[in-house]
Amino acid sequence: MTDFIQDWAREARTGVPEAVFCAHKSPEQIEAIVAGAQARQKPLLLTRLTPEAASSLGVETRRLLDFDPLSRTAILGETPPRxxxxxxxxxxxxxxxxxxxxxxxxxxxxxxxxxxxxxxxxxxxxxxxxxxxxxxxxxxxxxxxxxxxxxxxxxxxxxxxxxxxxxxxxxxxxxxxxxxxxxxxxxxxxxxxxxxxxxxxxxxxxxxxxxxxxxxxxxxxxxxxxxxxxxxxx
The missing domain is CATH 3.40.50.1970 (Rossmann fold)
Incomplete structure (x- = not known):
């Protein structure tokens, strides 16, 4: 499986946390990215995650994500107070x-x-x-x-x-x-x-x-x- 290197310094550098564009990524690739963020206890925003792609993820991965089918986004971790x-x-x-x-x-x-x-x-x-x-x-x-x-x-x-x-x-x-x-x-x-x-x-x-x-x-x-x-x- 391909190793993914996420830009965890993005927020310090640009003021905006890391996000992942999920279109054209396989379920295995998305799961690897989520697992890497979870291991580092890093929040993660996933965009263009279709309902079909979300349903193809493993049960444990789906439990970790706050998925919104209308926007095709998923959030890993707690969002800060707004x-x-x-x-x-x-x-x-x-x-x-x-x-x-x-x-x-x-x-x-x-x-x-x-x-x-x-x-x-x-x-x-x-x-x-x-x-x-x-x-x-x-x-x-x-x-x-x-x-x-x-x-x-x-x-x-x-x-x-x-x-x-x-x-x-x-x-x-x-x-x-x-x-x-x-x-x-x-x-x-x-x-x-x-x-x-x-x-x-x-x-x-x-x-x-x-x-x-x-x-x-x-x-x-x-x-x-x-x-x-x-x-x-x-």
Missing amino acids: IDAGIALVAAGTSDLPIAREAVRTLAFCGYRSTSFVDVGVAGLWRLLERMEEVRRHRVVIAFAGMEGALFSVLAGLVAAPVIAVPTSVGYGVSSGGQAALGSALSSCAPGVMTVNIDNGFGAAVAAIKIVHLYAGLAGSPPPVQPGMAREMA
């Missing part, structure tokens, strides 16, 4: 939830609470406008949208916070695979939009964490966030 650093997740529709949930789980793994606003796409613009007062209370906004990706520009034109755009592979025809949403994010006329790859909820969460760390570094600690009525994703 602090509110002012991170909002705005999803255009419920079809974007698997990717948004990946971001939620990544943030939780790193010790951050997130507030989610779901089904507020531009097809029903009033739904977004009704929540804008709550969204504006946050320091970082991660936006998830497929189809034409109009949500990214709309949000960036309404909030002072940086907007991290996550194009999702939701759509058909010319929108198939998230390409149209990616093009919209990259060509946005609204300033302040940063874009990650299609369906990259993990990468967006990591970017948000680094922005929060920058807040802390510049100000000693992030300023308090106003208590919001926004709902945290279950």
Whole structure:
């Protein structure tokens, strides 16, 4: 069996703990990685772990993991207490939830609470406008949208916070695979939009964490966030 060398110094070097991309890895490889982390008593985030792949793992390995089928993520070990650093997740529709949930789980793994606003796409613009007062209370906004990706520009034109755009592979025809949403994010006329790859909820969460760390570094600690009525994703 192949030996895997995990980057256990990643958190000290980058501020973000080690994570493992599970797509295209065999059950034996995933089990070896989990066993190595368990032996060192290291927490581990596994991404793109499909329900089929998770069910093919050994019973003991499955018992060690907190698996979430919607986001296709699993967490080994206890997550730290979650602090509110002012991170909002705005999803255009419920079809974007698997990717948004990946971001939620990544943030939780790193010790951050997130507030989610779901089904507020531009097809029903009033739904977004009704929540804008709550969204504006946050320091970082991660936006998830497929189809034409109009949500990214709309949000960036309404909030002072940086907007991290996550194009999702939701759509058909010319929108198939998230390409149209990616093009919209990259060509946005609204300033302040940063874009990650299609369906990259993990990468967006990591970017948000680094922005929060920058807040802390510049100000000693992030300023308090106003208590919001926004709902945290279950």
